[in-house]
């Protein structure tokens with residue numbers, strides 16, 4: 001089910017562009033137009049010498065599966081480049097036809113490598129045992145030392161510090177999972193925590209996987225999960241002791257009477273525990289308790305749904321308990337009958353559901369798998385209890401199967417495959433149990449039966465026949481852990497097409513084998529495609545059937561190199577900057593941007609950054625970007641540049657170093673990095689540079705006052721006087737003028753005033769107050785920018801109006817022009833920001849979140865018009881999100897673009913016009 005999406009500092013695992021090296025048939029043997037084998041024989045790994053996939057093997061292997069697999073990898077070191085001594089077996093699957101998969105996790109000097117798993121597939125018995133295929137992720141370039149240098153307490157503080165809401169942070173707990181190596185280039189040593197904190201947006205429990213770099217002390221990676229707290233919960237096996245299997249009746253959520261498998265307690269009463277399968281299925285009725293209370297497991301005082309006799313009361317139906325129990329049995333049987341799987345963990349472990357959960361005193365309208373159990377909301381006036389939708393139960397329980405097999409990470413493409421597989425099996429189970437045709441219009445809908453009113457189409461959360469493709473629809477960026485729900489149907493759509501075009505049973509077996517035998521935690525869509533094809537060949541699919549599988553992935557754009565086929569009309573200056581959207585700077589033909597250390601441009605290892613370095617390069621894209629900030633483990637950001645020098649802020653990120661320092665350095669690298677400001681208890685901000693002049697603000701935490709400072713021609717900075725209670729922000733410096741937005745309280749009125757200061761004259765030469773003129777609506781000025789010999793700013797009306805006007809004022813205070821009226825088409829939206837050169841002003845237009853969820857069309861776009869006024873034009877027709885524009889010279893602008901499914905710094909020399 002769609003979990004609440006939160007903006008996250010999560011950094012997705014990068015799209016892995018695998019290279020398929022198909023073996024060409026010798027010309028003499030090439031028949032007339034023979035279609036190539038759709039199953040690749042060798043897929044090279046990215047940023048590693050170990051191949052992602054090798055198929056078509058038949059090499060003898062003796063001993064236990066694990067021993068045989070290790071021996072095979074060791075005997076072919078030139079092929080795999082894997083050190084068997086760095087492999088730990090983490091689970092194996094065997095199938096009824098005698099196939100075995102040995103799943104290894106990579107270690108680096110004994111420390112687990114996050115998400116790195118390498119799998120060996122065997123068939124046959126005894127002397128006839130053979131290795132058929134090998135693959136997964138094993139990173140050969142790891143050299144990072146595995147000794148943490150940041151103290152353990154500081155690492156925990158940093159993990160807790162990643163909770164942004166102060167109240168939630170105070171109550172947060174961090175569960176320590178020990179050291180891991182993040183497979184980024186040479187590797188990063190990190191301490192892994194699960195941080196539990198109340199979600200400030202909803203008050204509900206939230207969990208977040210946080211990886212803190214253990215040598216520099218910054219959060220290197222974080223993404224949201226629903227992991228439960230480690231402690232608490234009743235022991236279901238103990239609870240099952242002394243129970244006798246029985247049958248009874250219970251009303252379901254729709255008021256029909258259902259036959260239920262129940263358990264008789266020693267005292268003669270009954271509970272909703274189904275003992276008829278190897279895995280015990282128990283259902284708890286939370287009785288409207290808040291989902292918050294379930295974060296630590298099932299409370300000790302909460303018994304399973306209970307009845308004095310074998311015929312359960314009406315509450316078993318209204319709570320959703322009957323449906324959860326019956327549907328859990330249907331899901332168990334599907335996995336068992338179709339694939340021989342014994343429950344979610346494959347070992348007959350207890351299957352636990354909690355129903356009738358509320359949130360903040362209201363019925364909870366959602367469901368989730370929390371890593372150990374299913375949690376179902378009670379629905380409410382518009383929804384049935386969520387356990388009453390079989391596809392939702394199948395979806396959540398499939399998350400349980402996934403976490404016990406491929407364990408796909410909950411972010412980026414891996415997260416979208418996790419959701420897509422849960423959707424696929426959720427619907428396959430519903431369609432199978434209900435005897436629906438694959439051509440039934442409701443077959444591809446997920447969650448369509450949970451609504452009390454309305455059509456299934458309107459009720460559904462997602463549909464797998466939405467024809468979305470990678471190239472047209474992939475949505476990268478900051479929302480939804482990198483699009484784990486938003487991009488799910490790109491992958492599940494391909495799987496559903498396979499189910500429609502092959503027979504459903506064959507399709508289900510292919511997808512199940514891909515999930516359990518081939519996929520690994522960090523896999524991307526293309527690895528998912530190759531997994532399905534390899535699984536299909538293992539299962540004996542014909543060449544034509546394999547072509548059908550490949551065609552389904554083709555139709556959804558899932559093939560090697562899809563990222564490069566997304567059309568972009570901008571040039572890329574630096575790849576994979578970060579999801580945090582830290583604003584870049586531009587000026588004088590150069591850019592400065594924050595990027596993951598140590599090197600975003602090399603493209604190694606994808607996006608597992610700690611955002612700690614500033615880079616600079618030419619806005620023409622010529623030459624390689626170079627690192628500007630020192631390698632001191634601090635957080636370097638908020639740059640400004642005039643094309644010759646840069647100024648920026650550095651923040652200490654360890655428990656010992658809370659420093660806030662302003663630094664400056666020449667872009668050429670020809671001079672040292674100099675300190676401009678550093679003082680205890682004071683925070684510098686708004687650094688600006690132009691020629692020899694540097695300006696900034698200083699906030700004093702003791703007095704709450706913010707002061708304004710100017711350094712002219714290299715002289716020490718001096719404070720510029722401001723009236724009492726006046727606050728400077730939003731500085732802009734150019735050609736001998738300094739300007740800012742000044743704000744103060746005037747009685748009941750909050751006044752904002754774009755203000756110009758002549759450095760030569762040493763005084764304020766213009767102040768344009770934006771406040772309630774008599775009879776006019778109040779406005780707020782922001783985003784002051786010096787450009788074209790004038791001062792520009794945004795003027796935003798009070799209230800919920802979403803558009804601002806662009807104004808400009810003479811530097812001597814002699815008059816104001818309207819550059820763009822707030823009611824003109826494509827005026828700036830709330831939260832926009834101006835960036836301007838002497839020729840052009842650029843800003844952002846962002847629609848509010850559409851009712852149906854985010855789409856590419858709804859992501860922010862940039863618009864540009866002449867500084868003197870004119871008609872706004874689209875700066876770029878890139879289909880993804882565009883943010884944080886920085887004007888260079890003329891009409892050239894750099895910005896952060898999420899079109900390619902990651903965040904790149906890109907540039908255009910002029911506006912694209914209409915798109």
Ligand SMILES: [Zn+2]
Pocket residue numbers: 001002395399419422
């Ligand atoms: Zn889900």
